Amino acid sequence: MIDVELVRKLVAEQFPRWADLPVRPVAVGGNDNRTFHLGDAMSVRLPSAEGYVASVEKEQRWLPVLAPHLPVPIPAPVAQGRPGAGYPWPWSINRWLGGETASHATVTDLSAFAVELAGFLRALQGVDTGGEPAAGRHSFWRGASLTHYDDETRKAIAALDGRIDGGAATREWDRALAAEWHGPPVWFHGDIASGNILVRDGRLAAIIDFGTSGVGDPACDLVISWTFLDAPARDAFRRALGVDDAAWQRGRGWALWKALIVLAADGSNTEMERQIRLILG
Structure with a gap:
């Protein structure tokens, strides 16, 4: 223990x-x-x-x-x-x-927070360490191809048949797989979630837990767009980070994968159900 x-x-x-x-x-x-x-x-x-x-x-x-x-x-x-x-x-x-965990109670201006977070990610992506540590098992395949989780995602969609729109989820997942990454490898955090973000006086104060970090495709760091940000903040985040359509689609794929597998494992998790509906639009 x-x-x-x-x-x-x-x-x-x-x-x-x-x-x-x-x-x-x-x-x-x-x-x-x-x-x-x-x-x-x-x-x-x-x-x-x-x-x-x-x-x-x-x-x-x-x-x-x-x-x-x-x-x-x-x-x-x-x-x-x-x-x-x-x-x-x-x-x-x-x-x-020090700081408070980010939440809708501790963040005073969600759009301003989104822009600050985008600034952090731009800076992180700009650090050149010669391609190391390359995305892989140590990052739980964050920063690598979504195909690593293809089988798991499709099984989760099948298991949730009748509870979610399986056809829409499959189409969304297929679009994410097709939006392949062809850019240069850059640093990513791998788990940009509210629990790993500290705020002070409502402003971004620190980022913690780099356990799934590495160098590769940074689209996995877009997941917070659907797990924490509202629509205006999501738009502000995407603009400030300069995300193209393909990366945005892969980010949706990462968010969908996580919500699907969590809901499939815990059918009482209504927050994951809400996130799936948001992602599928």
Whole structure:
């Protein structure tokens, strides 16, 4: 179990200079990783399963490279832990980033927020690291072709027959697959979602959780257009980011895939049903 006691043991064993600092869970936890406060200025981040372990070294290596080029803070690694105290994987200690999780209650102007977010993504895409780390298994195929999830998506559409418009979903998915990416590989975050965005006084303050990041097709970072933004903010986001029709269609495909598989797994998730209706128009 990944809990406060485990974190205390790991820190005491490997970083005794911080052993006296209090450890407590963060208010909004994640699924891929478990995060805890370490004192007031640091956080501890532990992968929750083996599939997420690759993100530790990736973030340790690349976040310091990206940070100077970005308009708002991102996690800053302080130390990397090793397996211990019965925990089998590497883990991270980062600087704590303050702010509130983005929500419709904490963002005061959604269109202005969308433009700020587009500015962050433009800056991220502009960082040249020689094509590394290329999209792949470590990014859960974010930044790669949607074809990696073709079979899963079609099975979800079939499983939801009668609950959603399967024909419309299939046509939308086919259009996304046909809108192939031919541009140069650029940095993408991979999970631009409200839970990974911090705001302060209603404004964009920080972006966290780069576990699915990499270099490839940035269309996966458009998903927030349908999961969080309203119609005016969606338009402002697309204009500010300068997204062409093909990339926009692939972004719709990424959003559709995620909503379909989540709804197929949890039929009570009405938010995913709402998102599917929005995507299908």
